[in-house]
Amino acid sequence: MVAPRYAAKLITSPSFVKWLTTPLTNPNGISAHLGRLVAIAVAEPELSEAIEAYTEALRSAPAGTPSQRSRATVRGIEGTPAEVVP
Secondary structure, X not given: OOOHHHHHHHHOOHHHHHHHHOOOOOHHXXXXXXXXXXXXXXXXXXXXXXXXXXXXXXXXXXXXXXXXXXXXXXXXXXXXXXXXXX
């Protein structure tokens, strides 16, 4: 998660919005795509702290694809700890 002040900076930046909305057609190209984000941080130093926070949030995101995570169910009975079951 990114702090609201960073999120506000990023979503009001035309460069970041263009980067964010550019489709990644080849999963092997993610390094190049993130490299373009770093280039934005270099070209627009006022965004560098917000971009750093964003990339850190990406690194700390849970592993697996969104569809794998959405298939996981949480089992628990009120008053007992929940158990995540894939």
